[in-house]
Amino acid sequence: MIDPTKNESAAMEAALVPLGEYVSSIGMNRPLADYQKDEVLALIETVVTAYQDNLRQQFPTSEEIPF
Incomplete structure (x- = not known):
């Protein structure tokens, strides 16, 4: 993602989180390359x-969500 x-x-x-x-x-100790x-x-x-979910929480339902 740029800027x-x-x-x-x-x-x-x-x-x-x-x-x-x-x-x-x-x-946590497994390298990503070992993931199935x-x-x-x-x-x-x-x-x-x-x-x-976080973006949705930032915008009231009356505003347009930017995605």
Whole structure:
């Protein structure tokens, strides 16, 4: 992402806790190269969902969400 907005930066930061919780649940000491395909997909889903959820929370329902 080039030049994230303040809102996008906040959403990325908000994804850190869910990301950490997921990685912790499958083993933090494992290199990413050792993840199975389903684990990588779950990691992506975790991060993208947390990112989008945070952006939705930043904008009242009357405003247009920028995605």
